[in-house]
Amino acid sequence: KAGVTQTPRYLIKTRGQQVTLSCSPISGHRSVSWYQQTPGQGLQFLFEYFSETQRNKGNFPGRFSGRQFSNSRSEMNVSTLELGDSALYLCASRASEYYEQYFGPGTRLTVT
Amino acid sequence: EDKVVQSPLSLVVHEGDTVTLNCSYEVTNFRSLLWYKQEKKAPTFLFMLTSSGIEKKSGRLSSILDKKELFSILNITATQTGDSAIYLCAVANRDDKIIFGKGTRLHILP
Numbered sequence: 001k002a003g004v005t006q007t008p009r010y011l012i013k014t015r016g017q018q019v020t021l022s023c024s025p026i027s028g029h030r031s032v033s034w035y036q037q038t039p040g041q042g043l044q045f046l047f048e049y050f051s052e053t054q055r056n057k058g059n060f061p062g063r064f065s066g067r068q069f070s071n072s073r074s075e076m077n078v079s080t081l082e083l084g085d086s087a088l089y090l091c092a093s094r095a096s097e098y099y100e101q102y103f104g105p106g107t108r109l110t111v112t
Numbered sequence: 113e114d115k116v117v118q119s120p121l122s123l124v125v126h127e128g129d130t131v132t133l134n135c136s137y138e139v140t141n142f143r144s145l146l147w148y149k150q151e152k153k154a155p156t157f158l159f160m161l162t163s164s165g166i167e168k169k170s171g172r173l174s175s176i177l178d179k180k181e182l183f184s185i186l187n188i189t190a191t192q193t194g195d196s197a198i199y200l201c202a203v204a205n206r207d208d209k210i211i212f213g214k215g216t217r218l219h220i221l222p
Contacts, residue, residue, distance in 0.1 A: 004154075033210070035212070041214070042200075042212060042213065042214030042215055043155075043200060043212040043214075043215070044212075045209070045210065045211065045212070048208075048209070055208065056207060056208065056209045088153075090154065090155075098160075099143065099144045099146060099160060099204045099208075099210065100146060100157045100160050101146075101157070101210065102157065103148075103154035103155050103156070104154060105153045105154050106153055106154060
């Protein structure tokens with residue numbers, strides 16, 4: 001099976017812009033979660049989508065949003081970018097009946 | 113608020129040493145505890161523990177869960193430089209939300 005893929009892998013944006021990241025889960029996985037990883041805060045949960053519905057949400061401002069399509073692919077959007085949004089954004093998928101997640105390689109976002 | 117705390121945050125040992133990484137948690141209606149290894153990029157799954165007292169093993173790595181004391185340990189014996197990584201502990205709660213700890217950064221000296 002192909003693994004989780006994320007695009008783009010690297011992105012440089014300026015403050016105030018918006019960005020959309022994409023994640024394709026492992027075939028058959030209906031759950032997709034997004035995480036932000038920074039050296040100081042570790043891996044922080046953004047949200048989880050299951051069958052096109054947001055199932056769980058972390059403690060991030062409304063500038064962070066996501067969606068999931070009928071083929072389970074997911075997108076994450078960040079509007080009005082701030083310098084503090086610079087991070088590695090990881091996407092993970094799992095089969096609905098298991099907790100073990102499979103992570104994509106991540107998108108490294110740099111905001112200048 | 114649910115939380116997962118890992119210790120130590122950082123550890124440096126010599127090749128051949130044995131290390132023990134700790135993970136304690138406070139979550140609402142615990143479902144499962146998971147360990148991941150993160151090298152350069154994506155975390156990779158190591159173990160999932162659901163029952164107390166049952167050790168999971170994979171080669172030189174092993175892990176055990178204590179649901180009464182709310183913690184888990186990850187042991188690595190005869191460490192190798194390839195074991196250098198960040199080790200992440202995560203816990204799933206009753207809402208199927210998975211909470212990660214900040215990780216232990218392990219560095220193995222040759």
